Amino acid sequence: MIPVKGYEGQKVAVLGLGRSGLATAHALEEGGAEALCWDDSREARERAEGQALILHDLTRADAWQDVAALIVSPGIPHLYPEPNRIVAAAMEAGVPVDNDIGLFFRSFADGDWDSFDIMPKVVAVTGSNGKSTTSALIHHALEHAGRPAQLAGNIGRGVLDIDPAHDGEVVVLELSSYQTELARALTPDVAVFTNLSPDHLDRHGGIGGYFAAKRRLFAEGGPDRAVIGVDEAEGVYLAGQMAEGPADDRVIRISVDRKLTGPGWQVYARKGFLSEYRKGRQVGSIDLRRIKGLPGTHNHQNACAAYAACRTLGLAPKQIEAAFHAFKGLPHRSQLVGEQDGVAFVNDSKATNVDSARAALSAFRHIRWIAGGLGKEGGIESLSAKDLSGVTKAYLIGHSAREFALQLGDVPYEICETMAQAVARAAGEAQPGDTVLLAPAAASFDQYPDFEKRGEDFARQVASLMSGR
Incomplete structure (x- = not known):
């Protein structure tokens, strides 16, 4: 568990008591805060009580007295199509609203890191399609290469439920737009944007709001490296915003639509072959057609994103290729x-x-x-x-x-x-x-x-x- 920092001795409300909500409440308590929990579901409230958590009716008019923050589960709307009534009441009372992702980024680093030889890193993956496969593929490649890694977020464990980092460990997070749009802290070392297609438009007030929620991971997070799919106009725009110029290799552009050229860093797949180019020279390639766990163009896009992220973490092309061949795919995804x-x-x-x-x-x-x-x-x-x-x-x-x-x-x-x-x-x-x-x-x-x-x-x-x- 990652104890939440910054709220010691304070009351913090938690709305939504599913997997992430319960983990958040326990992480707050572990960090010295008093978690005040609520859910509209009686069954969820009883489950929280069974875990010795404090229930606090957030529908009451005096619910916000001495409350330092409200932590909201991802599925609860805070703006569109209309704010949840409890979230609206918190905002009216001037109570800051955050989610578990924001708490994770403010709490992940701790004093033990001073003794580490290699600082832990966080890779965060977002986009419309392929997030889960890309995240799992990065995690799999790291473990296959003998690197310590954990997988969390929208896949695997809740972000606050993972173990404190080891020396040199990489935490891979799959993040949905619901998670990125509200987090008050977003500071990944590597951020990945797979693609964009219309989804959850009512929640975000249209395609512009949906893209804006994804973009926050990059614009507010300021990652050291950004892996960006450029097969849609939004990706091209985002890559342009993040890069200082054509040769800026802090941005890695990926595509399955076309060959990418230029002095920067690119990874693309055409006709089943993945190619990595850097400073105008090819430095790596993989024949994806022979990899059973990654069939089809959409999985080739996932492979490009995962490959690029792994290269930023120091894995060699041959290490990544061997890991791809050992990848069995995720349940319910091809x-x-x-x-x-x-x-x-x-x-x-x-x-x-x-x-x-x-x-x-x-x-x-x-x-x-x-x-x-x-x-x-x-x-x-x-x-x-x-x-x-x-x-x-x-x-x-x-x-x-x-x-x-x-x-x-x-x-x-x-x-x-x-x-x-x-x-x-x-x-x-x-x-x-x-x-x-x-x-x-x-x-x-x-x-x-x-x-x-x-x-x-x-x-x-x-x-x-x-x-x-």
Whole structure:
């Protein structure tokens, strides 16, 4: 645990008692503060009481007396589409609002570091798609090379729940826009921006607010190195803002759309080959086509970002390449869950929007596509004929099955309703060389509590099918 600094002997309110909220409360107590906890859920409050935490009703008019700060869990809005009523009351009372990420950055360093030979570092990864894979890949490469590392944030453990740093350790954080937009301290050593596509727009007041939340990690954090995807206009803009000139190698530009040139530091992937250029000379390359855990262009972008971050941390190209080959991928993200009779079964349940589904579709050929669920605005109408060219047939499930069917153009489809029926029908019609791909392009909440449970059901149905049950 990372004891929170700066609030010793003071009262600090904690709103939201999920995983990060409970960890925050305990870290505050560990640092000598008095954590005053609240959640609208009775079950969450009872869980906090069971952990000997103090409940404090933040809905009361006198709730803010002598409170030094309010720490808010990521899912609670503080501005758009409208502030949570408790957050609004805190701001009206002049109480500073922060989150666990802000507390982490103000508390991570401690006196033990004076005896370290190599200072610990923090790598923070943000962006619309690929954050989890990129973060996990950096962490995996570090551990594969024998470097001490921890993985936390939006993946793995809560940021305040990790262990105090060891000599030379690297902490890799996946940070969502919900986390970066509010943190009062953001000081990573290396910051990574993967890409940008519209998401969470109601929470951020539009695409500009969404980008602004991501940009804070760089503009306010002032990282020593910035790894920035430049395949969207926002990334080009951000890289331009961070760099002092074309040769400034504190900024590493990455791309999967084009070859990058110039006197600076670039990493790009074309036709399955990753290339690293520095000062106009190639200094590293990897054939990504042979790496099973990173299929498709979207994963090649993740590989470029992770490679660049690892290079800033001193790993050699051959070390990174060996780690990439040993990477098995993350659950529910282009995860190979089975192969039988020449048919591959791939779980990409994390593809909850049309952009991530498009990326998954581009990674395979001869696809038996399982899609559907609780569709988002526009459904899959933005998928072009080119995006769907690899789809042999679609097997549609959930609430949006019929809506998706009307948006498929000439692609053959079948309304299956349930995962069990979709897997059975896709597997029964698949030929050697086909891929049965779950990439729903929709949320899961019509049939499952989250995308993880949806992916687990897919894997379970595949395992049952392969075992003959």
